[in-house]
Amino acid sequence: MTASDPGFDPAEFLPDDLLERIRERAPLHDRDNTFPEQDLAELRDAGYLSILVPTERGGAGLGLAEAAILQQRLATAAPATALAINMHLVWTGVAKVFSDRGVPGLEFVQDGAVAGEVFAFGISEGGNDLVLFGSDTDAVPTGDGGYAFTGTKIFTSLAPVWTRLGLHGLDTTSADAPKLVFAFVDRTDAVVTGDDWDTLGMRATQSRTTRLHGATADAAHVVRRIDPGPNPDPIVFGIFSVFEVLLASVYTGIARRALDLAVQTAHTRRSKRSGAAYSQDPDIRWRIADMGLAYDALPPQIAALARDVDERVDHGARWFTLLSGLKHRAITMAKHVVDQAMLVAGGGSYFSSNELSRLYRDVLAGAFHPSDPESAHSTAASAWLGPLEA
Numbered sequence: 001m002t003a004s005d006p007g008f009d010p011a012e013f014l015p016d017d018l019l020e021r022i023r024e025r026a027p028l029h030d031r032d033n034t035f036p037e038q039d040l041a042e043l044r045d046a047g048y049l050s051i052l053v054p055t056e057r058g059g060a061g062l063g064l065a066e067a068a069i070l071q072q073r074l075a076t077a078a079p080a081t082a083l084a085i086n087m088h089l090v091w092t093g094v095a096k097v098f099s100d101r102g103v104p105g106l107e108f109v110q111d112g113a114v115a116g117e118v119f120a121f122g123i124s125e126g127g128n129d130l131v132l133f134g135s136d137t138d139a140v141p142t143g144d145g146g147y148a149f150t151g152t153k154i155f156t157s158l159a160p161v162w163t164r165l166g167l168h169g170l171d172t173t174s175a176d177a178p179k180l181v182f183a184f185v186d187r188t189d190a191v192v193t194g195d196d197w198d199t200l201g202m203r204a205t206q207s208r209t210t211r212l213h214g215a216t217a218d219a220a221h222v223v224r225r226i227d228p229g230p231n232p233d234p235i236v237f238g239i240f241s242v243f244e245v246l247l248a249s250v251y252t253g254i255a256r257r258a259l260d261l262a263v264q265t266a267h268t269r270r271s272k273r274s275g276a277a278y279s280q281d282p283d284i285r286w287r288i289a290d291m292g293l294a295y296d297a298l299p300p301q302i303a304a305l306a307r308d309v310d311e312r313v314d315h316g317a318r319w320f321t322l323l324s325g326l327k328h329r330a331i332t333m334a335k336h337v338v339d340q341a342m343l344v345a346g347g348g349s350y351f352s353s354n355e356l357s358r359l360y361r362d363v364l365a366g367a368f369h370p371s372d373p374e375s376a377h378s379t380a381a382s383a384w385l386g387p388l389e390a
């Protein structure tokens with residue numbers, strides 16, 4: 001099934017009534033700074049955790065293109081729920097990149113997702129602007145093919161609920177060191193989740209700090225050992241491609257919701273001066289049009305690049321600027337659209353109880369995810385101008 005397949009109906013995987021319940025709970029989790037346990041339970045029951053798992057392993061067999069549409073839809077209801085689930089979908093998406101290309105090693109992620117496991121994404125570390133290409137976490141061989149990880153991961157979404165954490169660390173002691181090790185650890189006493197998530201927005205993601213004190217991954221859950229630095233390994237392409245596409249989807253979903261709310265308000269607010277609805281005001285019409293023009297560019301871009309990942313199109317080195325550019329355009333567009341929506345809605349949107357004020361806070365998180373604006377620009381500059389001369 002593909003997103004362009006008329007047989008693909010997003011409501012089959014995310015029914016309207018489920019979406020409405022998630023939407024109703026979103027302000028409560030934002031206000032109380034709590035993880036949306038019920039959203040997760042209902043999404044799990046609906047099979048959402050295994051949408052990217054092939055049907056022969058018990059999943060829905062969707063591609064990245066369909067998952068991207070679903071994540072846009074989920075983000076219109078609850079951006080933080082969508083962003084948190086994104087991290088689990090990233091790992092199942094990387095598993096799909098592997099299996100589509102005949103690379104073994106992540107079948108346990110697919111089987112785990114079908115069994116209801118929740119995979120978190122433990123990549124970010126304080127001050128590690130190398131992101132995927134380096135790590136300050138120690139990965140020490142246990143002697144039987146496994147590794148023990150010690151270090152601190154920051155912003156671990158799904159913190160209260162994950163069952164397995166996919167992470168990376170640096171092996172500096174093996175004969176062929178240094179090697180970056182990608183692996184999955186279980187939730188044991190060697191993993192300590194902080195209680196430090198009190199943020200401006202995306203509060204329900206509960207992306208708390210994770211301290212690893214020799215957390216072990218056995219040999220079966222060590223996925224890759226690669227050279228640090230830029231690397232053509234499928235783990236790097238898999239994470240990069242799925243992460244950027246799904247992240248762009250979440251923020252594009254936020255923009256869609258802001259646009260819909262702005263349109264609703266424009267129809268209901270009336271001008272005392274003219275007696276007409278604001279939808280008849282030329283300035284408001286221009287603003288809504290401006291939002292629509294910006295928003296309309298993103299869903300087709302997401303669909304095209306997601307399809308290229310699904311169909312194994314080889315963009316070579318261009319992939320990196322295409323993907324980081326997509327994420328950059330999505331978050332820039334979304335911030336612009338939410339800004340405009342606040343202006344259309346007027347002072348009411350400044351109240352905490354107004355959904356737009358939450359979207360306004362949530363959308364700001366977009367710039368911090370990789371690829372951040374600096375990284376997206378340096379990737380694009382290198383693609384067009386060549387690397388910086390030493």
Ligand SMILES: Cc1cc2nc3c(=O)[nH]c(=O)nc-3n(C[C@H](O)[C@H](O)[C@H](O)COP(=O)(O)OP(=O)(O)OC[C@H]3O[C@@H](n4cnc5c(N)ncnc54)[C@H](O)[C@@H]3O)c2cc1C
Nearest residue numbers: 087121122123124126127155156157202207365368369370
């Ligand atoms: C809502 C949200 C959810 C996220 N979910 C995930 C997730 O699930 N998994 C994941 O891997 N990433 C996640 N991220 C992380 C994100 O992608 C970025 O890595 C993160 O925002 C850090 O950005 P930064 O490097 O600009 O932050 P910075 O401000 O540079 O650093 C973040 C923290 O690290 C500290 N720090 C900075 N420099 C150093 C240093 N040199 N030494 C020690 N500490 C330092 C800072 O004090 C700060 O507390 C999430 C981000 C957000 C906003």
